[in-house]
Amino acid sequence: MNAEFGELDERKKKILHAIVNAHIRVGGPVGSKYLAQHQHITLSSATIRNEMAELEALGYLEQPHASAGRIPSERGYRFYVNSLMEKYRLTSAELRQLNNLMKSKIEELDKLLEAATKLVSSLTNYTSLTVKPPQHEVVITHIRLLYLDTQTFLLVLVTSTDIVKTKYVRSPMVVTDEMLRTLEIELNAYLTGIPVERITLPVIMELTSRLSEYEQLVSSIIRYIYDAVGEIDSGDLHVEGINLLLQYPEYSDVERFKELLKMLERKEDILNIISERDADSTQVIIGGESRVEVMHNSSLIFRKIRRGGRVVGAIGVLGPCRMDYSRVIATVEHLADCISKRAAGIIPGLSTAPDDEAYIKPPED
Amino acid sequence: MNAEFGELDERKKKILHAIVNAHIRVGGPVGSKYLAQHQHITLSSATIRNEMAELEALGYLEQPHASAGRIPSERGYRFYVNSLMEKYRLTSAELRQLNNLMKSKIEELDKLLEAATKLVSSLTNYTSLTVKPPQHEVVITHIRLLYLDTQTFLLVLVTSTDIVKTKYVRSPMVVTDEMLRTLEIELNAYLTGIPVERITLPVIMELTSRLSEYEQLVSSIIRYIYDAVGEIDSGDLHVEGINLLLQYPEYSDVERFKELLKMLERKEDILNIISERDADSTQVIIGGESRVEVMHNSSLIFRKIRRGGRVVGAIGVLGPCRMDYSRVIATVEHLADCISKRAAGIIPGLSTAPDDEAYIKPPED
DNA sequence: TTTAGCACTCGTGCGCTTTAAGTGCTAACA
DNA sequence: TGTTAGCACTTAAAGCGCACGAGTGCTAAA
16 A cells, blocks of 8 residues: 555556557457466466555555456556557558558548548548648638627628627727617728638738727627637548447447437537647546536547648547557557658648738637 | 239228328337227228238238238338328428528638438438548549450559559550550540540540541540549538437447448448439439348438539438438428539539530540 | 455356237128 | 138247356455
């Protein structure tokens, strides 16, 4: 009982490591006897049992029921991914397939991503997914400002894809109905009818100078428009190889699987998870870490793809928590990096490279 | 035993009708007692039993096991769809939703189709699907003619999407290696690098006149190119609401469902089924009629969408054989017709309306 | 501190019985 | 001659009990 809170001694790490590895391979709960025999651990099953009981008390393992072995808890997986797992080296066969894809002459980023998804599915045996940049440019067709009271108003956006977005805006200055109507006219004149990607700095400068009396107001509105557009424009999720999930007993409960499917088809949750995470490293989201109910038994690994500082997509893998993290991470990372490198030379959509830095950046806050 | 082969007397029709209706509603096998009580049939259960036994002998019904009621056979469903089923009138609520969609300002055909799929799923409670016209124009980048013998050669096409298609061509005239090389150069000069949709009559006229000495050969090659392009270019299948299938006990066998999912993800089978069927009526494919193994327990209903004589997509529904055919057909038909009508005014992709009749038509054979 | 041994727990699988639904057949009936 | 009531028969599904086995926790010995 000398394990300090939050830190594990070497032996515990070794045992936890072995348990996670075994569980990922075999699927069922793993018991002390199995570890004593099959893994190269030179301890008796009884000692292992003691260690396992402590690991459970510390929250790294759990027991499906009293007479079963242990399975890693979410915390166990997390520790495994952060500290235990050894880096997987892609086999030459895997590298060959990955490189074949990259050598192919697929020009469009979204086609490339689609092909990449298929490959990732077949390499990892898990469901894979990509976020593609939106195929059609979103155009704002109407902007409305609805007066609520002197401090607040409602911003309503209607887009060419018939999506309506509304935002409450707390005004930084006192507003009147007339002010809002004037602003509305100007905003519509300047911002509707052009692709949102084209709402560049010059356009905004022009607009704010024209409306200098309302400067603070305009900047806060623009910011809200930017946010709203971001939500509309978060790209399109493409999922491949859902059938692969069904090979894992984790998904044999039809009802749960149905809910997962529904979530994937709604797309929203996954897009949210992806968009709210950091773009500069491979993200590993284990079970409930996603805060999405139906993902509790699943893990999601993904990496965003950048081009010239701008995130233009993502590629990821969805599978049971008992996922071969090491291999999946290596695959996703390799592919995402290759695509990012290649994307640097590709013109996505209609925007041309030099424009890149002219896009609105959402204010930090 | 007076039922003539192939024809059913009124009473049998009435009973078959009632059985199919009840089965579609309830799901389980339906028995004689149930029919005698709940349907407005003024016969005793014993009489119904006799009729059912005959209907089974004639192949319209089958019995899952000796002590169960009857369920319709494929033939039973077919007869029901062709002759028994009453036409479903869309409710005003359904019509409202359908019309809302059509009134929306979605401009692009593929976006419209995607929205339509979602709506069909939610209206019918089955999985729905659309075939969208290909998003990216296919460009042929290389044409190769490989000499095999004096009567045959191999046509190899490489497209911008890195797809390679080969066709054996039986030549209508004796060919030599030199001839093929000359032809190859000309074909490449005229047909590569432009979207296949732009390979219009003028282009072909020009080409054939330039190569008049090989006229028959050229026309047969063009035809093969057209076929091959059709295969490349058969559009993109989009499936929505797969999770809905899982509410039907027909899909509770995980292994079978997995195979179905795999088939849907491969897309090929469904695209084949759709492309080889007639374009001018709603198609109903019941169970094994599709010749696709995993579809044996499922039915597919779809209708193609035309624009100016050209098929530009399709919309359909996939569900258990025990499907509410009447309602699904009404929904699909209504929506497909609306979209076809609207598509007449929409410019899909880059092609402009007046060009329409200038596209190559594949020779009749 | 480690290990061997043992009693205990609990999920799983198997075979048994019961139940209920539905049939086919026979005989009576209109 | 067609229809119906009644009954014996069939069978899948559901419920039950029991033995099995995997794995644990604990105790005591090394």
